Structures are given as C-alpha cells and as structure tokens.
Amino acid sequence: MAEITYREALRDALIEEMDQDPDVFVMGEEVGVFQGAYKVTEGLLDRFGEKRVIDTPIAEEGFVGLGAGAAMTGLRPVVELMTVNFGMVAMDQIANHAAKISYMFGGRLKCPMVIRAPGGGGQQLTAQHSHCLDVWFAYIPGLKVVAPSVPSDAKGLLKTSIRDDNPVMFLEHLALYNTKGVVPEGEHTVPFGEADIKRVGSDVTLIAHSRMVLYALQAAAQLSEEDISVEVIDLRSIRPLDAETLVHSVQKTHRCVIAEEEHRSFGVNAEVAATIYEEAFDYLDAPIERVGGVEVPMPYSKPLEQAVIPSPEKIVTAVKKTLYL
Amino acid sequence: MAEITYREALRDALIEEMDQDPDVFVMGEEVGVFQGAYKVTEGLLDRFGEKRVIDTPIAEEGFVGLGAGAAMTGLRPVVELMTVNFGMVAMDQIANHAAKISYMFGGRLKCPMVIRAPGGGGQQLTAQHSHCLDVWFAYIPGLKVVAPSVPSDAKGLLKTSIRDDNPVMFLEHLALYNTKGVVPEGEHTVPFGEADIKRVGSDVTLIAHSRMVLYALQAAAQLSEEDISVEVIDLRSIRPLDAETLVHSVQKTHRCVIAEEEHRSFGVNAEVAATIYEEAFDYLDAPIERVGGVEVPMPYSKPLEQAVIPSPEKIVTAVKKTLYL
Amino acid sequence: MSRSSARDARDNPTDQVTDMEFPVRDSGDLDNYENDQLIDFYTSMLYVRRFEERVAEMYLRAKIGGYCHLNIGEEATVVGTLKALRKEDYFFGSYRVHGSAIVRELPHGTVMAELFGKRDGCAKGRGGSMHLVDPERRFMGGYGIVGGSIPLSTGVSFAIKYRGTNEIVMSTFGDGATNIGAFHEALNIASLWKLPNLFICTNNQYGMGTSVARASAVTELWKKGVAYDIPGYKVNGMDVLAVYQLTKKLVEEVRRTSEPIFVECVTYRYRGHSMADAGKNYRTADEIDEWRERDPVESFRLRLLEGEIFTQKDADDIEEAVLAKVQTAVDFAERSPFPDVAELEKFVYAEDA
C-alpha cells in the first residue's frame, strides 16, 4: 500500500485503464503538451502518444459532443473539462445529448464516456470559476455522478467510471489534488452507489462528499475530544445515491448533519435530507442540519471567500445543534 | 375582471410594460414574423415594430448574452427561449454571466433582464424537449426564478419581473397556455417571494408550482369528497422561496405533500421538503410525501409519457399516505 | 499599410461552388446512369413523398403526436445524398429525418411504428419522430436540438480515424443550424483534425419562420466552410441527379483524403415547419408555388418519361407499389402494441437495456 496524492491516484487509474484497453483515450484542453492544467495527465502524452492524449481547441461543446459521438461507437473517451465551470458551455451535450443516447434510442446505442471535471472554491478563483454544480448533474437521469474525496476512491471510482457503459460525471476538487492517502496496489475499483463510512461513530451521522469529507473528519476529530462520537459518511456516488447506508446510520445515531460545499439551498444536501426524512423519520431525534455555502457568487477577496465556504467549525456547531448543545 | 388565457395574460403583461417603458423590448426565435412559436407574442410585431420585437437567429447563447449586455446599459430585454430545453445551450450566459454581473462587479453594474421559457412534458415532445429545469436555475444566486400556474399570476409576475433590476428566469408551462382564469383589470403585479394559498384547507398542506398546481387542485377537490381538507399552496416564486407561508401552513395541518412535475430526485421539492423539516420538524405527524416524475428521459410513446408525469391520482394517494389512509 | 489582394482567397479551396440555376437539367445526361438506378431514385423520392403524406394524415388522426417535421419538397436532397453513401458509412440527422430513415432502408414498418409510439418502433417507442435510429444501418439517429448532432457526428468520424477504418460520416443539418455555436466548434475541429465528415446543409430557405437572410449574415451557406478551410459546394437540391452526382464524388473524396467537405443543398419545404405550423405567415403563396414548379419528384418523372426511361404505365405501377408499401408500414405500426409501462425505466442506463 502506497501513500500517494489524489492527483497521482487519478493518473494511475488513467494509465492502468489506458494500458489495458486501447479504446480508452484522454481528451481535453491542455491535457497533452501542457501536461494538464492541474497536471493530472502529466506524462500521459509521452507514454501514449498524440493519438490517445488529445489537446483540443477551447470548444467544450464541440469536444464533449465529439467524445459522446466517439463513445457511441464503443470507444471510451475520458474527457477533461479544465474546470467544471466550463461545463456550462457544454451542458447541452452533457445533459441533453450524452445522458439521453441510451434511452431515447431505445437502448440501441450507448455512450460510455467519462467527463472529469474539477470544481470548488477556496482558491480565489471568483464567481465564474468556483462552482461545483453537483446537483445539476445529479438531477439528470442517464448520467452517473461521482465525487471522490480521497486518493483510493479517486482511483477506484475512476477505473469503475471508465469501465462503465454510461456517461459518468467524475467530479474532482481543486483543493484535493495535493492531498495524500493510501491506495491499495494492484487492481482496485470502487463500485457506484456505495457510500463509504469514513469514520464510525454513534452519536451523530455526518454526511459529506468531495472536499467536505475532509472537513467533516476534522470536525469529527474535534468533537471526539468532547466525547461526541460522529459517524462520517462519504457519499462518493451522488447518482445513484446510496440511501441505504445513510438511513442505516441515522437509524443508529438518530441525528444527522449534511455538509456540502456549494450553495446551501437546492443542492445535493436537500435531496439527501429529504431522503433520510422519508426513510428514517421516526428515528430522528432532531431536525437534520444542513451546512452549506453562503449563497453568493464566489467573491474574490480572501476573507470574503473564506466566509462563504463551510468550515470544520461550522460543521462542529451544526453537529452540536443536533444534540441540542 | 376578465377571464382570459394564460397566454393572453402574458401577452397583456408584455404589451402593458412595453407601452409604459420604451426600454422594454422582446427578443427571441420566432417572436416576430412567426408570431411566437406558442403565440405568446402574437401581434406584438405589428404593434411595436421591428425595433422592439426582434427575431433572432438560432443562437441562444448569442442572443441571451446580447440581452444581458443590453440590460447592463439599462435596457430591459424580455428574452424568449422557445422552450427551456434550449436554455442548455445558453446556460453559461444565464448562470455564469447574467447571474453574476451585479455581484462580481461589486454592484457597479446590473442586469435587468427577463428570460421567458416554457417547459414541461405531456405533449410527446420526448427526451430533449420536455425539461423543466427549475432546480438548475433556483440553485444559482443572482437569479430570481418564478413559475406561475394561473393567468393572474402569469400577468402579475411577468410585470414584476420586467420591472425588477435582476435577471429573472420566468418559467412558463406549455400545457398552461390555453388554460383560463380571471385576471384583475388594470395595474396588477404579484410580488416575488410570496407563495399563494390557492385553496384553504386544514388536514394536509399540498405544495406545488406551475402545472402541478392544477393537478393539486384537482386532487384536493377529489379528496374533499372524502372529507379530507387539503390546503393547496402555489410556490409561484422558487427563488426566493417563501418558507414562511409553507411552514405556517404545515404548522396548522401537520402533514405535507409536495408535487413537482419533473424528476422526483434532486428537484425543487427536495429543498422545499428539507426547509419545512427544518422549520416545522416538531409539527409534522408524518413524513412529507414527495410526488415527482419517474426518473427517465421523457419517452415519446403516450402511455409511457403519461406514466412519467405525476397525476392527480398519484397526488391523492400521497395525501392519503400522510394521513396513514 | 497596404491591403493585400485576394491572393489568399484565390488559393483557397473553399471557393468552389457548383453553378446553380433554376430550373435545371444540367445534372448530366441520363445516359450516364443505368435505368434501374434512375427508377430507383424516382421510386425512393416518391416513397418519401407518399410516406410523409401518410404521416401527415396519421398526425391529424392523432396516431402520431409531438413535434413532427416532414421532408415534403426536399426529396431530391434526401435521396440524392443518402443514395451516395455506402452501407458502411454513418449518417446523422436532425429532427427532420423520416425521409433519410426510409431511404437508408430502415425497416419501414419500424419507422412508422416509432412515429406511432409503438413497441416495434426503431427506438422502441422511446424516441418518436425526431429520434429515429438504426445502428445496424449506421443510421446514428435524429436529434432535436438544432446543431446538437454535429459534434456527435465528428465523434464518429474521430472514431473511424482512431480505429483506422475507411468509413465516412454524413452529417446533415438545416440552414438555421449554421448559426449556432455547436456548428462552429464542430467544423473547426473536424477540419483541424482532418476528420472524414461530409457536412450536408439542407438549405430549405427557412428555419421555422425565419428566412436565411434574416438569420445569417452570409447567405451563401456553402461559404461558411471558409472559416475552417473546409471546401464548400452548392448544389440544386431539387434535382436528384445533381445532388447524387456531387455527393457521390464528395463521399469518395472525403474517404480518400479523410478531410471534411461542406455541401449546401438548396431546396424547399412545401409544408409548415412542423405539423403545428401552417407555413403561411412568413412566406407568400407565390413563393411556394414557384418552388412547387420545380418539384423534385414530378420534374424527375417528366424527365424519365421524356428520356424514355420508363412509361407512364411504369410510373403508375410505381405509384401503386409505393402506396402499398406505405400501407404495409401503417399496418405494421397499427398492429404493434404500445410499449409495456412496466418497462418504463428500461434503457435509462446501458445495463438496463
């Protein structure tokens, strides 16, 4: 077991899948010569050549659509959006084309494409560059949506995504690329639709995904010093959502907090909360607390930006609130 | 008070605001010579001329962006997306430009634009043409989002939208254009952020918006025959959301059903449910029931499509479920 | 600061345009074709015409719903382009795609059944009029979003190149589609990466009620390839032989060079944009009549008679056979059951198929 970064884990997954399957190729802005805007694809051009590591013009709608078309013939493109924000110009190809290929053609075509896209705030990238948009994708039947928080899940989910026969939105986080973690060596995949209990606890269920998992773990560590035992669950997969694991935990703890990075309203957390209420209403001893970003376009100024994004402290406060502390 | 159609109510609002304010103009595909794909803008070209009723090329990103730019100078464009589905190709201009003009420029510019967009299923328009997408827009700070269900709200909200200094997503419904209702004569506006109790009741709160309000009222009428008294609340405004009215009603009825047309998961209903749980947890005698569309890209075949969209019957069943009947 | 001359433009391969005059007979001698082929073209055009007329009737009888766009008037373009394509080549269409589907020889009953929303439809009743499909015949689908299929089509030509095989992709769209961003992005990439795409723009003069001149700064649409160094051609889309002859040549040129080419087929739709549009408030009756005089089916019939390729009796027999064939499609559609509602959620994901 090696300790590697989230970035390396992603790269390893790409390399392994490309080694194994000649139909897998990587495409996007600056993935080749530039070695990746965030260096995830570093070294890939040298290793696999121009045929399979393809720099595109700045034309997200064009190359996402091209990827989907290639996938319709059975190739397995891994398309990188430099950041998820640029997905907005490709939304029609993602949500109204790729996502619908299988269904609207009665299952006679499929679209096995992965769209990798980092998002998130905290780097002063401001309003047009700090989105997560998880809920936009999660809303669309026909897409699968995953968002790993640690290197092992990054690798395992990316391999699963590449092998999946559907369009998968693979949501990374800019702030996670340099984080490290142990990744099992050799063949390692993580199935879709399985949340992961990242820390076992008994007093409160704390649900998060992507970077917020790290904050949740920090909050849990802090709370354990006050003898509050928090169970931290990482959604990992947003669509499909693993309601069972969430509900099971809440049935045990009777309390629940959900932390999501982006806007507090209308996000993934709303669906998670509504689902838990539906399935575990009688088990809840307190309303679910939702911790989310302040609802503003992301400001540039550091103190403002920091005030927008949920902090471990805010999560701690929310957990205590469910305990009426 | 005249009984007019939803379509006429919209047209009246446009005419009145255009009469009153020379800065208001209408732009979109087929709004002029063709008289509107759905005839909302019928007669406007004759009345206001080419300068103010403007047919565009098929270039939603281009003309939505153009509208936003014009709005930045103080004009008040009312941009029509032929259907909301075509908003997908303009998403970047809507959500990452128009919505951010005020904030990212520190309030030094504003963007008083209305984007009218009909959506919804039920007319066999299939996967790429049956979206509502309410939640996509509702998720974005900087946008306001309204979705009237009856002619009087259609008129009143459209007038308010045109006079508002922010980008407003004005979500219409294809199946409502021919529906009729009484509209107050003379000046009539409806404020944002105020839900409307469309039917007073005491046993269950039934929340809906757009076409689902009509189904909710049908369900309520049917239930009244079984002596079940349903309070039907029309959200009207999705962002901002009038939590107060919703919570107040639930505090009275102790039971709640939310009906939304599109996909059941990750939609507006999730946020509404989560909000009500947060604010009225101790008042609820049963979990909130969410009625939503089956999560598939919309199929063409009539029986399939009918099975996707929530029906008054499904709403009736959900209401009864909250009463443990 | 001197202005350079038109040197660059002269050297530019995009300045190729086929001359076009209406009405034309300049599409080469009938002698260049086998009789069978000429009759096949005629029969195919007539079949598209009669099929669409029947579709219109079925729409009015509420057997068909939703958006429904007919090819009537555009038969020469539909037949002339599709007949030039090899079996192994791929086709992408817009939402106006019934004609292409039947010329591509999708089992015609499955096309009508799809329009009826029936289980035996080519998209199993999920797709309807706009989303006809048949991967076995490399008919990669009709699409509802203007311009949306163009990037997808470059993906298939990319895959051809990736695999080193020898097919091409015919990617068709309307005049209105040339104004949307997806068109621009896809054409640039196709040219840059030398993808084997034959782009066919069916210029039927209108995108819904908007004439080309009211939607596009450049009205000579074949020139739009210029911005991407894609050679452009224009052809009389009312003359099946002109369309076929040009397309045939270009299909093989694209195959040989693996470089995209752009063709504008100038034609007309007689009916409204869709069944919901009478097609009258944005154009004159005279204009429609003028185009009807160049009717692709009728003018070709006269030409074949004149050229003694067939007799009026032959034509009558064809008419009868075509009507009978349309009837078999309708019968097939009628007989097919609606999809099982229990299978509503099938096909959302590939594993559910």
Next chain:
Amino acid sequence: MSRSSARDARDNPTDQVTDMEFPVRDSGDLDNYENDQLIDFYTSMLYVRRFEERVAEMYLRAKIGGYCHLNIGEEATVVGTLKALRKEDYFFGSYRVHGSAIVRELPHGTVMAELFGKRDGCAKGRGGSMHLVDPERRFMGGYGIVGGSIPLSTGVSFAIKYRGTNEIVMSTFGDGATNIGAFHEALNIASLWKLPNLFICTNNQYGMGTSVARASAVTELWKKGVAYDIPGYKVNGMDVLAVYQLTKKLVEEVRRTSEPIFVECVTYRYRGHSMADAGKNYRTADEIDEWRERDPVESFRLRLLEGEIFTQKDADDIEEAVLAKVQTAVDFAERSPFPDVAELEKFVYAEDA
C-alpha cells in the same frame, strides 16, 4: 457542374489585410504625430509593463491570489487599441485585462486594490484580477469564461443602436476564443444586425499551451470574419503606432457605418499563461527570445530616441515617474481595508447594492 472562380471572394470586403513584416517600422512617419502623443504612448506602454511586473511580484508575495494573467509583451496592442477609443465608447475585455484597465484610466489604485481583494478595489474586492470594471469609464468588465464576453459586448452595441446614440463597442478577446461557439453566434448577429462593434483579437500565438495552429483550422485569424461578412484586418501588434493608426481609423469607420469590423493584432506574451504557468513546456526559449527582440516598449523607446522625440534623460525621467505611479497604486491597495465580511451578501441582487 462548373466550379466558379474566386469571383465571390474577390468581391468580398473581408479580403483586406494589412501587410505585416517583423520587425516593422512601417507604421507611418513619427512626423504624423504630436510629440506629446508619442510620449504618451510610450509612457502608457511602460506603465503597463511596470504595473504588471509589480503585480507579478505582489502575486509571489501572496498579496494577490487566484488566477492572474499578465499583459507583458502585449503592451503595444493594449495601448494602441485603447488609445484609439473615445471616452464615450465602451470596452469589453477577457480575464487578461490589467493593461486595458489602466490605459482606460481606471483610477490605478482601485485596480491594484482590486487585485489585492480590498474594499476600494474597482469591483469592491468581489471581482479580482479577471473582473476589473468601471462603468463610469465605460469599461464594462473583464470576464473569465473564454468567449463569454463577446455576446455581452454585442448587447451594448445593440443598446447603442436601440437608443440611436453614436458610441461604439470595442470587444477584445484572445486567439483561443475564436474557436468557441459564443464567438460565432455573436459575430453572426453583430454582422446581421449591423451593430457597431470593433472586434479585437489579440493573437498572442497561444491559448494557454496550445498554439494557434494546434487549435484553429484557419490560422490567419483576421479571415474568421469572412464567415460573417465582417471585414478583417491584421496588424503588427508589437508596433504601437501601427495598432493605433489602424484602430483609430476603424473605430471611426465602425462609428460611421454602424457595422462591425474584425482586427487581428499579432503579438506575444512573454510570461506564462497565468502566474501558475512558467510558460516553457510548450514553446522554445528561442521563440521567446525572437519575440523579445521586437519588444514593443523597448523598440518604441529606441525609435523615439532615434527620431529625437525625446532624450535618454527624458526616458529615464519617465521610467522614474512610472515606477512612482505604480508605487502609489500599491500604497493605495495596501492601505485599503479588506471588505467587511458582514457585507458578504451585498450585491447578489441589485436591490442589495
């Protein structure tokens, strides 16, 4: 089927291109200008250079964060275009917009303060480097999405026409932006509706690490207007007089005709794409050196010396004054407080402003 000649292309106004050779001095005689104006051009270019160098330093000292894109190398293009614009005209920029902001005479302290994320920043600390703004100076903002500002800019020219006033809009973007859909849609509409837009493409040879030839099928970017019947020009973007002279003429031509024009300014950025990019792995040191030899600031200094417009002493004085001015901007930014977190939610909606 005959192929027509280049007739159409010859008649096409888009085949206008200014000859360009490096290094050039063909931008007209210095005698055509007042000394003051020449010195102003020089001073402005130097100011952009020194400002950006200081920004880089402040970035490394973590006073500035996020994405940060410098104009170093592009000063002649920035100054030559902006100086040609009238006060009442509008400007739209990309995210690489510091230079344009200071040449447009945004109070320079508010520009630096914005980069510092301070309360007195021109966007009140909300926008940062990419979103500089000053409506009073009709500086309509920098934007972060490639191509995204182009449609907005046509909205302002639309508004000018709607109101019947006489301003124009200068809409600037990079070479990479010409490949995205928004560019296409906006240029078509601008031409179709005859909007007074001067489109300035700053061709600095790369979009991040991708050279023009690897991103665009047509590498002569001025030709991209062809597809929209927009006249295209190309100018040596390292020569401030060449840029100014052409832009000045076209600014007034756009105003007179209310029709869009497209200009390609050929220039180079010495640094990486942003502060996060060393700018080395996609181009050679030789290439950078070659361009540095045409340095717009230095070459203009030599030219002014040669032409005896100023003395080296004058140049030294200007250098000193410029550095002092940059320092005042830094001081202003340093002194300004961070925005009040209590006001975080201000400006989301117009009524909260």
